[in-house]
Amino acid sequence: MILYDYPGGPNPRRVRIFLAEKGIAVPMETVDIMTRRNRQPDFLEKNPTGGIPILELDDGTCISESVAICRYFEELHPEPPLFGTGAKQRAIVEMWLRRVELNLMVPIGMVWVHGHPLTAKLIRQIPEAAAQNRVRAAMGYKLLNDQLAENEFIAGDAYSVVDAVALATYDFGAGLVGVPPEDDLTHLACWHAAVSARPSATA
Template sequence: MKLYDLPASPNARRVRIFIAEKGLEIPKEEIDLSTGYHTSPEYLKKNILGKMPVLELDDGTTISESHAICLYLEELNPEPPLMGQTPLERAHVEMWNRRMELELLNPLMGAFVHGHPMWKGIREQVPEYVPVCQAHATRSLDWLETSLQGREYIATDSYSIADITAQCAILMGKAVGVRASSEQVNINDWWTRVTSRPSARA
């Protein structure tokens, strides 16, 4: 296997943390967007969208989209379980992972893509969209604070892919000026727990 990686990408980070939690060793090839390799015919055969991450299997088969890659790795390496163990747990993990992706990570990524110089000339930027995304993410932090009351982790009693998605989102938020306030103690306590795990540095 080989992972085509974009170090600054929160989606790629999600996969790296997942791999680290599983204790797997998968070689990585870091993609430099400035070279344009991601738009080359060679790379587009791996992922027609030209994005990262991509997991390439030994037979040349490729899997893109971070959740799909994690699902594949979970099936091959079920321990430790990061997507739930029972039908109900799996449903809750999927529910919360989607919430963290759609309601927190995606708006923060939108703010970054539309407002950061890194994306100038690579993606069409609409600066007016940045405050819309920031406000969306801020509202999401409000209800996440409530949801974490009395809980150590987001979806179940154990660390899961929902926590991975959320911690990548929170990290992205720091780059666009969206942070949990000092009064949001549940989020801050959760953040301390998840970032103390060795995988957080993946």
């Protein structure tokens, strides 16, 4: 098995944080997305949508989508459970995964592609799309802040895959993309400090 990784990207980082929380070591190979290595025919065969990470199994099966890769490892190594236990908690984890993806990662990604000089060569940027998605990202951060007012972690009392996904998203947004949360989102700030202090955050 091999995990195709890119150290600077938020989606591969989700998987690395998840694996670190599980204590699982997986052989990794860096694929340089800046040189478009991931868009060469051999990689498009592994993942037609072109994104990294990709997990290639020994039988040649390729699993892409960061959360799908995490789910695969959850099945193989159920402890500690990071996708929730029991019908209710599993559904809550899934709900927050979707909320983080749709309300935070998507708008941050749109600001990245429509508003950042590093992506200007890749598409025809629409500055209004970047501006509109800054507002959506601010709403996404607020959604998490409100949830964290009552909960230690995003999906409740226990650390879950949602925290790994949200941490990678937050750091990408607040860092490279330049879309940090508002200073008054104090619950989000406390959560960020706590999850960043976990050893997995350095993965």
